[in-house]
Amino acid sequence: xxxxxxxxxxxxxxCESDDAAARFAPDAQAGxxxxxxxxxxxxxxxxxxxxxxxxxxxxxxxxxxxxxRAIDAAPPDSWSLDHYAATFPRSVxxxxxxxxxxxxxxxxxxxxxxxxVGPDAVPMDADALGRIDWDRATLRxxxxxxxxxxxxxxPAIWSALVSDADDPMPEPKAQPAIILIWRQEHVACFRSxxxxxxxxxxxxxxxxxxxxIWKRLVLAHGEGPGIQTAGQWLGRWIADGLLHQRARx
Amino acid sequence: MPIPTFSGFGLGLRKPHYAxxxxxxxxVDFVEVISENFMVAGGRPRHILRKVRERHPVALHGVSLSVxxxxxxxxxxxxxxxxLVDEVEPLFVSxxxxxxxxxxxxSHNLLPLPYTAEALExxxxxxxxxxxxxxxxxxxxxxxxxxxxxxxEMTEWEFLKAVSxxxxxxxxxxxxxxxxxxxxxxxxxxxxVAGLPLDRVRQIHLAGHSQGETLLIDTHxxxxxxxxxALFAHVMDRVGPVAVMIERDDDIPPLGDLLEELxxxxxxxxxxxxx
Numbered sequence: 204x205x206x207x208x209x210x211x212x213x214x215x216x217x218c219e220s221d222d223a224a225a226r227f228a229p230d231a232q233a234g235x236x237x238x239x240x241x242x243x244x245x246x247x248x249x250x251x252x253x254x255x256x257x258x259x260x261x262x263x264x265x266x267x268x269x270x271x272r273a274i275d276a277a278p279p280d281s282w283s284l285d286h287y288a289a290t291f292p293r294s295v296x297x298x299x300x301x302x303x304x305x306x307x308x309x310x311x312x313x314x315x316x317x318x319x320v321g322p323d324a325v326p327m328d329a330d331a332l333g334r335i336d337w338d339r340a341t342l343r344x345x346x347x348x349x350x351x352x353x354x355x356x357x358p359a360i361w362s363a364l365v366s367d368a369d370d371p372m373p374e375p376k377a378q379p380a381i382i383l384i385w386r387q388e389h390v391a392c393f394r395s396x397x398x399x400x401x402x403x404x405x406x407x408x409x410x411x412x413x414x415x416i417w418k419r420l421v422l423a424h425g426e427g428p429g430i431q432t433a434g435q436w437l438g439r440w441i442a443d444g445l446l447h448q449r450a451r452x
Numbered sequence: 453m454p455i456p457t458f459s460g461f462g463l464g465l466r467k468p469h470y471a472x473x474x475x476x477x478x479x480v481d482f483v484e485v486i487s488e489n490f491m492v493a494g495g496r497p498r499h500i501l502r503k504v505r506e507r508h509p510v511a512l513h514g515v516s517l518s519v520x521x522x523x524x525x526x527x528x529x530x531x532x533x534x535x536l537v538d539e540v541e542p543l544f545v546s547x548x549x550x551x552x553x554x555x556x557x558x559s560h561n562l563l564p565l566p567y568t569a570e571a572l573e574x575x576x577x578x579x580x581x582x583x584x585x586x587x588x589x590x591x592x593x594x595x596x597x598x599x600x601x602x603x604x605e606m607t608e609w610e611f612l613k614a615v616s617x618x619x620x621x622x623x624x625x626x627x628x629x630x631x632x633x634x635x636x637x638x639x640x641x642x643x644x645v646a647g648l649p650l651d652r653v654r655q656i657h658l659a660g661h662s663q664g665e666t667l668l669i670d671t672h673x674x675x676x677x678x679x680x681x682a683l684f685a686h687v688m689d690r691v692g693p694v695a696v697m698i699e700r701d702d703d704i705p706p707l708g709d710l711l712e713e714l715x716x717x718x719x720x721x722x723x724x725x726x727x
Contacts, residue, residue: 216561282529323495389496
């Protein structure tokens with residue numbers, strides 16, 4: 204009995220089902236409308252807060268229309284509104300096939316939000332380098348690190364939207380890119396990677412022996428340039444807080 | 453296990469005031485946070501909570517337990533809440549007398565229950581499971597409601613009393629919610645208060661509301677209005693030591709404005725004690 208009532212109430216919230224509403228008293232309409240308004244307002248607020256640059260890019264009216272369609276198409280199923288936000292980038296991409304930047308911006312914003320609240324980890328600092336046995340060391344990226352493949356120059360557009368500068372907005376263009384996302388201290392960060400570094404960072408995310416990185420780079424570039432590249436990358440990864448303190452070796 | 457009493461005045465921790473709470477000595481006796489905002493793996497939210505906890509006792513206030521769900525409560529939710537409870541060692545852990553979910557759908561909304569014997573069984577079973585999983589007794593808050601069910605077999609206060617009798621839970625009394633529901637459903641707020649087991653009230657919320665087309669709406673986006681202050685004074689004549697707080701969820705004003713409202717709560721309380 205209670206379960207059936209709650210199912211009917213849920214049907215009212217999601218699709219204003221007349222059958223569902225009929226089970227409530229005729230004077231319940233005003234109250235039902237308040238609950239439905241609260242339901243949609245909570246989801247809309249979640250999407251607005253999670254995707255501010257996507258909203259800026261699309262414009263308020265188009266963003267709200269997109270969010271409303273997403274709310275209609277995919278009601279939330281998790282207790283966490285963070286989980287609800289995770290469904291939105293795919294919806295945006297589907298709704299705006301001629302505006303690929305919009306879907307990419309939403310994907311980027313979601314990844315940054317996830318990194319923002321991802322697991323904590325102590326990053327490796329430069330002092331740790333002297334204590335590591337480099338022949339045996341396994342390097343691992345911090346747990347918030349992940350790679351995204353985007354089809355447009357959305358990262359440059361995101362940066363321009365954030366900076367709110369007078370600089371001209373970059374022209375949207377097809378520009379496939381591999382983006383590294385991670386959190387440094389309390390700030391979610393991203394940068395573009397070339398395919399070679401992206402291949403190595405993908406290994407770092409799972410954990411890889413430094414000797415394996417060194418071997419690949421020497422094979423690709425020769426001993427001198429290979430070792431130099433490995434050293435440069437290692438320096439940048441440490442400066443960026445990308446490497447986890449717990450390297451083994 | 454009975455919930456210890458705590459007497460003091462606090463505020464809900466909201467984003468616009470994070471810097472105030474991290475960098476200044478805010479004159480509150482405790483802080484309440486929305487549990488779900490901090491049930492994340494790590495990052496700045498957890499860092500802020502740890503820092504605030506170093507300065508103040510913290511109460512965890514949830515919105516997603518869905519204690520009235522006929523299909524039970526979410527096991528993953530309880531695991532995550534337990535982890536937060538273990539880290540924060542909160543003053544209180546609370547949630548609402550409402551439901552939010554059915555299988556495959558979560559409304560993120562505090563939905564009303566019919567006050568029936570069946571619903572009482574459901575709430576008590578779910579709350580018992582939650583308290584077991586958390587290893588502590590919870591506080592349950594009276595909701596604002598916009599709809600009453602013909603099926604109801606008892607009043608909300610009778611229902612709350614029965615839940616508390618059967619599960620041992622304490623009560624978080626939201627005075628604004630009593631006022632909003634009393635106006636919307638035409639009951640006497642004094643009768644509501646009189647019907648509650650007031651010795652089990654451990655915390656009080658004060659907030660404002662808005663006038664909708666035909667109903668009062670629990671928006672928590674305005675200062676506490678005179679009728680809620682009057683009902684608060686009525687309640688404070690009848691309860692023991694409690695944690696009183698201003699709960700503002702939207703249109704968040706500068707911290708100073710909320711501290712002024714909190715001072716008003718202190719004044720009302722001290723006048724009642726003096727009388």
